[in-house]
Amino acid sequence: MSEFDEDVVLSPAEGGYTTEVSARWDIGGRPNGGYSLALVTAALQRTAGLPDPVTITGHYLRPPLAGPAAVGVEVVRRGKGHTTLEGRLVQGDEECVRVLATFGDLSRAAGPSRAAAIPPALPPPEECPPWEELPGHFSERPPFFSRFDLRVARFAPVPDGAGQIEGWIRFADGRQPDVSSLPLFADAFPPAVFAVVSSGWVPTIELTVHVRNRPAPGWLACTFRTRFLIDGYLEEDGEIWDEAGNLVAQSRQLALLPRSP
């Protein structure tokens, strides 16, 4: 079993599931927000009866800690083609993440397509340095970094925005990407805003992921861009493409840079 699959194991319980938040996805001493979103999404997916989380929103209330947790699940509405569910990641009496998600079945989607945009033009992964070789930002190597093979193609300010990071990512242990792991990949790159501001950390307030296609095996090509940093609040928009050249997810998060140093 892969690291990711081991770390989203759920046991049915009253009102949802119990689980164990793993320390393997820690960064800055706390589980990464994409991991906690993927964990709740896994619980919702199991209840939904539909495979694809077409839209997932998580609000981050307080950082969880590695250890036992409950995932409360509520079916909000089962419709004809979509089911909406709500999830809560709870440790002790404290809720850490509240999630709303709508599931569908992308294999049955039958509407029109029109997508002129193409994947970012990146040098091949083997020509891109791994992130631990990036200068400056990463003096420590948190457990999270060991979970991925992440190659940075570009990490720079952009003319019409604040900062952008582009590159390739896959699980270090060879697990292939799927719709369940896309919430994790959507929050796995270093913050794009670090291209223009240095900061200790950038806590996420809310993260929304739209799953647009089921990923093919292989690398994921990713672009994350922050255009507006306003009084510390920033959005980060992500696009994730698979090796077959299909857009598999779009993401947007609202995050906050603490007061200027």
Next chain:
Amino acid sequence: MSEFDEDVVLSPAEGGYTTEVSARWDIGGRPNGGYSLALVTAALQRTAGLPDPVTITGHYLRPPLAGPAAVGVEVVRRGKGHTTLEGRLVQGDEECVRVLATFGDLSRAAGPSRAAAIPPALPPPEECPPWEELPGHFSERPPFFSRFDLRVARFAPVPDGAGQIEGWIRFADGRQPDVSSLPLFADAFPPAVFAVVSSGWVPTIELTVHVRNRPAPGWLACTFRTRFLIDGYLEEDGEIWDEAGNLVAQSRQLALLPRSP
């Protein structure tokens, strides 16, 4: 009192508020999704004790109808600078919209700013035709259209995407924009995808609005763009700017075009 303020009046009740969904914002015989999101946001704002809904996500379960409704409100977490709440728009036994939102106080935000992007370069409103003069799309004039003065600057396919619509909007009755009305403005323009596909309607699955600044009085300059239409699913990304040249909101919705005609 303005039309909008009249139509988001709330009366405290067990578990939240009661209200009356107005028919004035109907389009296609049902209340517009931005209006129902603004209505729930008004209830959450009243409970939050903080003025600015920095991020709001609504999942659309079934369309409401004009008439009596309840807005259930739950305080998910009151934190130091932000409060997260959940809202439910309910008619009879049926929940129509589920909302998660986090409120803050933008006047106290003290982090750094870096926003290279500037408002869209649009001809002045008086040189842009009102939407009812657009050819083709609007044979009927639903009540919703009478609530706004909406001028279309551009409505066309775009090279790197599906469709884009840009223009100006303000309330027809002279009410000034504020953070409470931004969820409504975020869903008020005709769908950008109509620039490339004709369709009867485009139901919204989920709409997220980030409030980034409090709007100055006057017109709002807006851009809505759909880049990826994939098997009927599409995202629509919006930017709303005020007359002072500040970005006041970003929006993204996931919507569905029914099966090709």
